[in-house]
Amino acid sequence: MAALTPISRKPLSFVLPTAAAAGGGFGLFLGTGNGSGLIGVLLGAAVIAAIAYGFIVVIKNEGLAKWISIVGFAFVGYIYSGVALAITAGLIGMFYHWLIYWLYEGRYRAKLLPYLTPGQVAWHYGFRCIAGVIFIFLITPILVIIPLSFNAQDFFTYTPGMLRLDPDAYSLKHYQDFFTNNEWQRSMKNSLIIAPFATIISVSLGTLAAVGLSQSHMPFKGTIMAILISPMIVPLIISATGMFFFYSDLGNFMENTLGMSKNFAGYIKVILAHAVLGIPFVIITVTATLVGFDQSLTRAAANMGAGPLTTFFRIQMPLILPGVISGGLFAFITSFDEVVVVLFVGSAGQKTLPWQMFTGLREQISPTILAVATILVVVSICLLTVVELLRRRSERLRGMSPA
Amino acid sequence: MSDISADGLDANGLVLAADGTPLKRSLARAMRRQKLRALLLVAPLLIFVLLTFIVPIASMLFRSVENDIVSNTLPNTVQELGRWDASTSELPPEPVFEAMFFDMFIAAEAKRHTRLGTRLNYEQTGISSLFRQTGRKLDDIGKVTKKPLEAFDSAWKDGETWYAIFNAGDAPASKNLMKSQRGLLKRLTSDPASGDVNFSPRADVTKLLPKAAREYTAWAIFTAVQDEKDPATRDPWESVYTALILDLKTADLSGYTGPNEDLLKAAQAADLPVPAFSEAFADMDKDWATPVPWKTIQTHSGLYTSGYFLNAIDAQKTDDGVAWQPENKQILLKLFGRTLIMSLIITGSCIMLGYPIAWLLSNVSARNANLLLILVLLPFWTSLLVRTSAWKVMLQQNGVINEVLVWIGLVPDAERLILINNQFGTIVAMTHILLPFMILPMYSVMSTIPPVYLRAAKSMGATNWTAFWRVYFPQSIPGIGAGSILVFILSIGYYITPEIVGGTKGVFISNRIAYHISSSLNWGLAAALGTILLVVVLALYWAYDRIVGIDNVKLG
Numbered sequence: 001m002a003a004l005t006p007i008s009r010k011p012l013s014f015v016l017p018t019a020a021a022a023g024g025g026f027g028l029f030l031g032t033g034n035g036s037g038l039i040g041v042l043l044g045a046a047v048i049a050a051i052a053y054g055f056i057v058v059i060k061n062e063g064l065a066k067w068i069s070i071v072g073f074a075f076v077g078y079i080y081s082g083v084a085l086a087i088t089a090g091l092i093g094m095f096y097h098w099l100i101y102w103l104y105e106g107r108y109r110a111k112l113l114p115y116l117t118p119g120q121v122a123w124h125y126g127f128r129c130i131a132g133v134i135f136i137f138l139i140t141p142i143l144v145i146i147p148l149s150f151n152a153q154d155f156f157t158y159t160p161g162m163l164r165l166d167p168d169a170y171s172l173k174h175y176q177d178f179f180t181n182n183e184w185q186r187s188m189k190n191s192l193i194i195a196p197f198a199t200i201i202s203v204s205l206g207t208l209a210a211v212g213l214s215q216s217h218m219p220f221k222g223t224i225m226a227i228l229i230s231p232m233i234v235p236l237i238i239s240a241t242g243m244f245f246f247y248s249d250l251g252n253f254m255e256n257t258l259g260m261s262k263n264f265a266g267y268i269k270v271i272l273a274h275a276v277l278g279i280p281f282v283i284i285t286v287t288a289t290l291v292g293f294d295q296s297l298t299r300a301a302a303n304m305g306a307g308p309l310t311t312f313f314r315i316q317m318p319l320i321l322p323g324v325i326s327g328g329l330f331a332f333i334t335s336f337d338e339v340v341v342v343l344f345v346g347s348a349g350q351k352t353l354p355w356q357m358f359t360g361l362r363e364q365i366s367p368t369i370l371a372v373a374t375i376l377v378v379v380s381i382c383l384l385t386v387v388e389l390l391r392r393r394s395e396r397l398r399g400m401s402p403a
Numbered sequence: 404m405s406d407i408s409a410d411g412l413d414a415n416g417l418v419l420a421a422d423g424t425p426l427k428r429s430l431a432r433a434m435r436r437q438k439l440r441a442l443l444l445v446a447p448l449l450i451f452v453l454l455t456f457i458v459p460i461a462s463m464l465f466r467s468v469e470n471d472i473v474s475n476t477l478p479n480t481v482q483e484l485g486r487w488d489a490s491t492s493e494l495p496p497e498p499v500f501e502a503m504f505f506d507m508f509i510a511a512e513a514k515r516h517t518r519l520g521t522r523l524n525y526e527q528t529g530i531s532s533l534f535r536q537t538g539r540k541l542d543d544i545g546k547v548t549k550k551p552l553e554a555f556d557s558a559w560k561d562g563e564t565w566y567a568i569f570n571a572g573d574a575p576a577s578k579n580l581m582k583s584q585r586g587l588l589k590r591l592t593s594d595p596a597s598g599d600v601n602f603s604p605r606a607d608v609t610k611l612l613p614k615a616a617r618e619y620t621a622w623a624i625f626t627a628v629q630d631e632k633d634p635a636t637r638d639p640w641e642s643v644y645t646a647l648i649l650d651l652k653t654a655d656l657s658g659y660t661g662p663n664e665d666l667l668k669a670a671q672a673a674d675l676p677v678p679a680f681s682e683a684f685a686d687m688d689k690d691w692a693t694p695v696p697w698k699t700i701q702t703h704s705g706l707y708t709s710g711y712f713l714n715a716i717d718a719q720k721t722d723d724g725v726a727w728q729p730e731n732k733q734i735l736l737k738l739f740g741r742t743l744i745m746s747l748i749i750t751g752s753c754i755m756l757g758y759p760i761a762w763l764l765s766n767v768s769a770r771n772a773n774l775l776l777i778l779v780l781l782p783f784w785t786s787l788l789v790r791t792s793a794w795k796v797m798l799q800q801n802g803v804i805n806e807v808l809v810w811i812g813l814v815p816d817a818e819r820l821i822l823i824n825n826q827f828g829t830i831v832a833m834t835h836i837l838l839p840f841m842i843l844p845m846y847s848v849m850s851t852i853p854p855v856y857l858r859a860a861k862s863m864g865a866t867n868w869t870a871f872w873r874v875y876f877p878q879s880i881p882g883i884g885a886g887s888i889l890v891f892i893l894s895i896g897y898y899i900t901p902e903i904v905g906g907t908k909g910v911f912i913s914n915r916i917a918y919h920i921s922s923s924l925n926w927g928l929a930a931a932l933g934t935i936l937l938v939v940v941l942a943l944y945w946a947y948d949r950i951v952g953i954d955n956v957k958l959g
Contacts, residue, residue: 032812120867131763134756135778141793141835142785144803148796157801205448212444217437224445226948231456233944234937235896237913238463239456241933244920245466246459276456279448337786340898344920357788361795361903370796373789380784384777387784 005114007106012056015103016049022099023048026092052100062101069097084165142377149174149370156367174371184368187356193267194342194352195335198274202331205275206282207324211316213283214290225283232280240344243273247345263349270346274338278331285330289323289394322394326387333383460937467930470708473700475590476519477506481704489698489722499697500680501649504544505614508642509621511538513592513629525925526710526719527699533690540687545641547678548648555673558666559644562637567662569608569619570635574661576603577616584620592629600627602634608661611654614646648675698722711931735915735932742912745830746894752834753841753890754883761845761882766854776846783839791900794832798822798904824906832904833894840893841886848882881950888947892940912936 024045031040055065070093077089102108112121152171153159161169178184212218213225231239247269254265301311339354353372360369413419420429474481479502487495510516520534552559581603588596602623609616622643623634651671684691702722703710710720717733718725727733760779764772782790797803800819808814822828852875860870898913912932919929
């Protein structure tokens with residue numbers, strides 16, 4: 001949006017009603033909370049319109065108006081309830097100050113194309129509000145559980161103390177429970193055993209196969225690709241049902257004929273099942289990386305006397321490594337996050353973290369689940385960062401993005 | 404080499420490679436080698452996936468039609484019932500009852516009759532308890548014959564007497580009988596039934612006393628293999644006594660010379676009473692005196708059955724064709740319908756919510772798009788269980804949404820909304836969980852639509868709406884299609900989220916499958932339900948492949 005539209009001040013006849021409408025919307029919330037929505041709307045609209053008039057006509061100084069707005073709102077909030085509300089109210093004051101000057105100075109048009117009609121401008125911002133609501137829908141559930149995991153009570157809800165930002169209402173006891181409770185620790189350990197082994201299997205076999213699949217002379221490519229992707233497409237419940245029958249026979253074979261212990265056989269079963277579920281992700285990411293791979297590099301290496309193994313490890317592997325790693329991360333998270341198959345294939349000895357969470361949610365609800373969930377959110381943020389960095393690096397290496 | 408001219412052509416004018424072979428063949432060989440190498444690279448994974456994924460799925464498909472339990476448990480009865488015409492409302496003839504007695508006796512000893520009862524109970528309620536009771540009372544029939552025989556001559560109390568009669572020792576043995584009885588026990592107990600038995604049936608006795616020899620052999624193998632005891636010294640089952648009395652009625656012992664021939668001849672002369680099997684069965688349970696259980700066994704005696712599939716669509720196989728289940732048991736079709744409708748609603752709401760986001764992502768600067776994309780990818784990367792528990796926190800009676808609504812005053816405290824454990828809860832939570840799967844394909848399609856098209860349309864006089872609807876929207880349809888099929892496929896097989904936030908009204912067909920696997924243990928029905936679901940998904944998968952191409956799936 002390079003086009004910079006010259007901006008000009010807008011008349012009060014536009015600014016005041018618009019600001020009043022925004023104030024009325026907020027007033028509706030407060031009003032319904034305190035008895036009458038209609039009075040709230042009218043009061044809110046009147047207050048914001050008055051403030052706007054005061055800022056523009058009386059004070060005429062944007063910097064001063066800003067501080068007056070913040071402090072004024074915070075003061076009202078403090079009198080009404082306390083520190084927590086004062087902070088919230090201060091932020092609201094900041095927002096309304098910004099809104100009033102944004103409207104008055106015509107800044108809202110600055111980044112838009114000059115020829116847009118007022119209707120189009122309104123739609124532009126209305127659309128962004130809609131998108132904002134959808135983003136809130138996407139993110140809120142994940143953000144809501146984070147403060148709740150520090151709840152001092154054994155509840156799944158915000159206590160009045162938490163809303164007052166009372167330090168006594170917060171505690172780390174659910175985290176302490178997670179790190180000291182045997183059952184949670186055992187399931188954590190199981191997850192950390194199963195997921196890496198499953199990842200190793202799917203990454204090593206998957207990378208090899210992806211290299212084969214990306215060669216131009218691969219016969220039956222479509223069929224083979226469909227078979228290899230199928231674990232991702234077949235619903236988990238069906239995979240789990242099929243595996244339930246098959247792996248119980250396999251488990252009997254391993255225990256009775258090969259003489260393995262029940263626990264060890266159980267781990268092998270779950271690892272194999274999870275490895276198969278992770279394979280499509282490895283195939284997809286690695287083949288996607290190989291699409292941009294310049295095959296003449298391998299020919300050049302071979303030309304200069306490198307064997308196929310050397311060529312693969314010294315030339316091809318470093319270049320496709322970002323794809324391999326992000327495929328591996330996908331495979332890891334698939335196994336680490338998987339419940340249905342492990343419920344059907346595993347026995348109590350292989351109880352993983354998601355399984356423990358699942359039983360917790362279904363039967364005995366304890367807020368420890370929220371502590372675990374928060375830890376997992378942090379882990380997924382880290383993983384997301386790594387994958388994102390790898391993707392950019394890979395694009396840069398292949399010269400696909402100017403960055 | 405002599406016929407090669409200097410310009411690399413042979414006598415026929417074919418181009419040659421450096422080593423003198425025709426270039427065409429040499430190239431074909433190189434191509435073959437490359438193909439082989441590519442195949443070898445893929446082979447380990449392909450074998451792995453085939454063994455650990457495709458084979459289990461195929462075995463599930465097989466299990467949905469497999470039905471050998473009836474003919475494995477009651478082999479002789481099934482054979483005899485084959486001759487009975489079920490359409491006459493008469494009871495089956497006496498040989499059927501007799502065969503049933505011997506089959507059930509072995510099955511009860513191996514404790515497999517209850518399993519068959521459970522299987523047949525899916526088709527005819529009440530059979531399970533009938534089989535259980537019969538298994539308990541079966542000995543009574545045997546005692547009717549055992550006591551008079553033992554009273555007649557106490558030598559029959561001795562296990563060695565029996566062993567002497569039936570064991571071949573040095574005399575020729577009947578290998579066929581041994582093999583068939585081993586096979587019977589193997590199919591019944593799914594145990595190999597191999598190993599040394601210290602017994603083989605005497606060929607001439609087998610011919611003279613076929614039923615007794617059959618039962619004694621089964622008993623001997625069972626005793627040696629399952630109980631790990633020596634059959635030579637132990638008393639046989641009551642069923643062997645019964646079989647012997649039956650055989651003695653018809654056997655011609657005049658030419659027989661063998662161990663204990665006097666005993667056998669004396670027993671035949673005594674003309675001991677034979678139990679009336681049909682009456683004895685009617686005494687055990689009056690249900691046996693009705694044709695109902697017999698018809699059920701006959702109808703479901705095939706090695707393969709369509710019964711599970713019929714059950715999966717609320718129908719059942721009866722002796723006169725296919726019929727609907729009783730009204731109160733018809734739940735599965737309704738559940739299939741609900742799964743489809745709710746998946747469609749979820750897909751629809753994902754389109755509604757995903758389209759504006761994808762549009763925004765593809766119309767802001769690359770920097771902002773990347774930032775906003777993180778907001779989409781974060782839920783995508785967050786554990787499914789975390790998101791499901793978050794929705795439980797949000798939606799419950801004292802949950803965040805209700806608290807906020809009460810605080811604002813939109814909802815009175817006493818009338819908090821019921822948002823969880825119903826279809827609403829499932830739809831909201833699954834829309835949230837599947838939304839990234841809709842946004843990402845839409846975004847990848849929309850980011851390739853040049854924005855100049857819209858401007859061109861507008862410059863030629865189109866209104867905003869016309870420009871969007873006639874120019875932009877048609878180009879974004881592939882993205883909607885790809886996202887919709889992906890979301891629909893995923894949601895139709897969802898299990899975890901409906902299980903936790905769906906209560907009883909918001910569950911899917913997958914929850915029913917899980918119930919049959921882990922609680923009701925009706926695995927055949929679970930496999931049939933899974934197969935139907937799989938067919939639906941594969942059809943959609945095929946459509947997805949045709950529309951988008953499976954190689955074009957992108958992640959993140």
